[in-house]
Amino acid sequence: MPDASDRHLRETCVASESLCEGDFLKARRDTVRMPDGTTSTREYIIHPGAVVIIPLLDDEHVLLERQFRYPVGRVMSEFPAGKLEPGEDPLHCAQRELLEETGYTAGQWAHAGALHLAIAYSTEIIHIFFARELQAGERHLDADEFLDVCPQSDQDFFQACRTGGVTDAKSLSCALWLQNVRSSAWALDWRPA
Structure with missing residues (x-):
């Protein structure tokens, strides 16, 4: 402010x-x-803005994606994310992106905060959401989207962050949120979908 x-x-x-x-x-x-x-x-x-979702499969596992990112020329492991459509509510975008990319819906959602990804050269803001009470369903990928959905233990995710297996800035920032939420250091305001 x-x-x-x-x-x-x-x-x-x-x-x-x-x-x-x-x-x-x-x-x-x-x-x-x-x-x-x-x-x-x-x-x-x-940048129009975006969302990132930290999908909690259970008390020890999260849901990640792996996809090729053309600008860096490699397959990246990251949390599900997507850009806001003009005038779109960030929660609606998060719900849409989780379903489209992973096939999952969530019974409860919590807005964690905001992330300014590259303050020196971009207006991009990413709204961080947690999702739990996940139910598997059918994915609805865009025609130009190719990605794998990968359940992973929290510990394997944190290890990948430490060793360079996860280098995506938004997912690294979400690791901080995940650690603090899992340890109960940071509380979330959970709401039904």
Whole structure:
């Protein structure tokens, strides 16, 4: 939340130009007035926002996915996630993405918090959700989606985070949430689906 005492740190946009208008992402270059009155430029990506889901299979297991991620050229292990459609409620998006990608529905949901993925060059915000009381069903993958659904013990997941088997930033951030929720250090406000 903005704080009045942060005025000496704020930058103000004085001009903005579009660099790219893609179907999914947009790139901009802004000229900003710095706190000392000088100007500088900021290039950044406009992202529609997203969700990530930490599906709890039971007290010791979670559900992960493995899929090829073209920009990094490798198969990644990660929690289910997806982008928000224009005007879409984040919880609705999380429920939709869990079903589409894994085939699971959840009896209870909890919003954990928000993650700003790349604050230096992107507007992306990812809403973190936990899901439990999972029921298996049929997946509804998009035509261009190919992924495996992988149940994993918490311990194997944490080990993969430690050893480089999981390097996805959102999933690594979710590991912190998972550890603290499992240890009861952080409470969640569970709600029925």
